[in-house]
Amino acid sequence: MAGFRREFHGCLTARADALFELTDAVLCVDGPVVSLPELSLAGVHRRGHGAMYDALACGRVEVGRLRRALAGLVLPRAGNGGLRIAIDVTPWPRPDAECSPQRLHCHRYCRCDGVRQTIPGWPYSVAAALGSGRSSWVAPLDVRRIGPDDDVTDVTAAQVRGLVARLREAGQLREGDPPVLIVLDSGYDVVRLTWLLADLPVHVLGRIRSDRVMRTPPPPRRRDGRPGRPPRHGGKVRLADPDTWPAPERESTGPHARYGGVRVRAFGRLHPQLERRGTWADHPGPLPVVEATVILVQVERLAHPGAPKPLWLWSSHPVGDTAGLDGLWRAYLRRFDVEHTFRFLKQTLGLTRPRLRTPEQADRWAWLLIAAYTQLRLARHLVHDLRRPWDKPLSPDGMTPGRVRRGFRRIRRAIGNPASAPKPGRPGPGRPKGSLSTPAPRHPVGKKQPKPETIRRNQYKKAHKAKATG
Known part of the structure; x- marks a missing residue:
């Protein structure tokens, strides 16, 4: 468990401490993740919400190493x-x-x-x-x-x-x-x-x-000597x-x-x-x-x-x-x-909760949650069953991801934190006076271009329908 956390911290090549503490905040907060600013209020997240957004926007995850x-x-x-x-x-x-x-x-x-x-x-x-x-x-x-x-x-x-x-x-x-x-x-x-x-x-x-x-x-193949290609x-x-x-x-x-x-x-x-259509349309040679x-x-x-x-x-x-x-x-x-x-990643860990702008930010958030879920899987035999009064007791082999997440804060104290403490700083100057912001560009929902055989088939159907209807 401690070895994976150190390796995961090494995979974060930019804004490493902020991204690592953001992952710990996902694992240590009570209840499901509802928003990113709420995660910055967790005790394990020692940085402000600005550092959290900056880490998702400018951080880097070495995906191959992870x-x-x-x-x-x-x-x-x-x-x-x-x-x-x-x-x-x-x-x-x-x-x-x-x-x-x-x-x-x-x-x-x-x-x-x-x-x-x-x-x-x-x-x-x-x-x-x-x-x-x-x-x-x-x-x-x-x-x-x-x-x-x-x-x-x-x-x-x-x-x-x-x-x-x-x-x-x-x-x-x-x-x-x-x-x-x-x-x-x-x-x-x-x-x-x-x-x-x-x-x-x-x-x-x-x-x-x-x-x-x-x-x-x-x-x-028939052996009567008749010519022809075999079926x-x-x-x-x-x-x-x-x-x-x-x-x-x-x-x-x-x-x-x-x-x-x-x-x-x-x-x-x-x-x-x-048949020569779809993914087999450009196949070289016989199908x-x-x-x-x-x-x-x-x-x-x-x-x-x-x-x-x-x-x-x-x-x-x-x-x-x-x-x-x-x-x-x-x-x-x-x-x-x-x-x-x-369902656990989306409803509890908040996979689809953040309203991120770019897909690169979404990729970083997805990899952070994959690393968080992996830590829960490694800790399933290390935590105690912290159940609610209305919950049924579970054996160590039957612990669910939600039950393991309840006791992860105790495991975190024992295995340590490879992230360094934040340095003192002051707020930035903000946006310069007189600067104008242009509206963000709009992007339509992506749609693949139709293949040539699809275009020819649609044109044939359209012509045939026009001829039939006069």
Whole structure:
């Protein structure tokens, strides 16, 4: 714990003491973080609110060094000793920040009328190591902001490549270890990610839509001497039509305490028929055939009201045995631990509370909270259960991030503070008389330029519609 705090202080290369004490204030205040000026009133923050804003505006965080420090910590592992990394995107809503650049239309469920599903803001892609049991703890390893010109699939692939390189450098991934399991939700292009990460020791596991159409392997070439090119695709497998499903390679059934009866089937060597559009439009040469194992999970009942729905998963690696099949769909369920972490970061630590102007300031604040959450994870076995009279007692292994945060002030006194004391100073002269301030420039919400094939398709539809209507 003390070693990580010293390393984190070394990662702050400008305004280090102010940024470090700001992180301690997030961990030591009572209740959720509601605003930045309130943090400057905490006892652990020995500087004024002006120094805090100056640190966020002009400070620097050596992100590469901090990423290596996070990869070198003790990480949770699965039963077979492998790492399971969940990657998901969480938005920072900024609908009224017209002066903030690089905003995007972020997906967000709207509770008002259920129609508007996007909101302007900054999307952040977070990678975190998952545990093996039922817990709300994860180990954040990386966070990256997605810009207007970035593709989510390419950003995720680069994020995984950098993460695997750092894990190898830290000794977390050696020769002979199980491949790193990358768990994704339904918003990712798992087919392209499987193709982009084929040279890495990773296992891509993601959810796919239940109305997709897959293809079986092509039949063997005829030996009757007829000319022609051999087929590349076999018969169609419509996930929504059980009559088109082939015989499963693996199947397991059993009871579950929460979902009742669970039936899992694995269909091996299926692939989609790719088309030259979207991310595959500029692919050089013929389109590849990306085969994988498609897993169907059907449960007797769900934890929330509603009819049970089938769950389709894409696995880039073949399923070895029944135990491996059960481990995959249970590993996907552990992905929802990241959702608990997002809620804690936003509602308690105040990830989206500050109204910062530039995205660079938002990146610094996001990394400060990642370091703060990591300190809570390292201190989970060091604090006592300071519970309210109405709270249930928890064991040391069952401590939640909120309970650990209550007792962090005692841990801080024991492990010390690497930040130096503030120097005495006087207020600045302020703005010179007669200086005029110009209005800040307005930035529209970023929108990607349509691809050439999309423009041609829209022009064709428009011309065809005009011809049909006369």
